[in-house]
Amino acid sequence: MKLSRRSIFIFSVIAITIAIDQISKIWVRAQVVAGSQSEIIGDCFTLHNVENKGAFLGMGSELNDTLRIILLLILPIVVLALVLRYIFKEKALDNWSLFAFSSIIGGGIANVYDRIVYGSVTDFWHIDLGGVFRTGIFNLADLSVTTGMIILVIASFRKKKAV
Template sequence: MNRNLFITLLIIFNIAIDQISKVIVRMTMIKGGKGQINVIKDYFQLIWVENKGAFLGMGSEMNSTLRLIFLLILPTVVLCYVVYYIVKTKTLDKLSLIAFCCIIGGGIANVFDRIVFGEVTDFFFINLGGIFKTGIFNVADLSVTTGMVMLLFSGIFTNKKKENISA
């Protein structure tokens, strides 16, 4: 498959899965946690909230000008640069390329929400009884996080390969 087509399709896939999940949440749930759904007891729940800020609501208290700069303009510039970078850098390994596509797709999906709705729809919540607990997040956040973890693994594997070659 053509590399640029692969990049485009993977980014679109990440955006589509996120936006479809958000449409389903908006159509079927009650906002504000009143209609929470226990998927796996209290450990994994669906709770619909709207987030004016970034990750875990950070920045939601900023004035509208700062929110525009830090939650719309800056992320859009960064996302455009990353798209440019992955299209131009033909030497990226497959794992890094997929990781960047996940990050870009998730980032675009959340920026889209901020442009269209003025806030981001979040709905996943995990609470493993004091061992591990998340804030409320969405599929786009999951895409970005997965992409970041994949980039870390890619960097570790790439460095180990270089060490083995030079040894």
């Protein structure tokens, strides 16, 4: 079976996203003391080692085990599979949208993998630009998902202007 360039592109973005995320988490687990905080660029950009049992900003970490499995493992796996199916079936997607969806899938798979293997997701970056812009503690998978979503929003506005 020969893969198309489009399929290779999709799988490459997903694989690279997962690999970079997992390498960064392995490094953080090995090199950064759990619960610590180190300044990278003053208080604006800090490095941590936090295990997050929930989802975005720890949401869902207080759920009982059954609900956490359903909402943080099963549901994301189903959604990721549906999105993957969608991008393979929807041939009209432009390269930016394919990149965005593939980044979202890669980031999602990376975090689901952590939940399955480690029971939590390792988060390690925090940005605080003096109250103007502030994030929770996040990882590269989160960054991939967020970047993919931003690209999709921009792409949807560009398509609406073109019509």
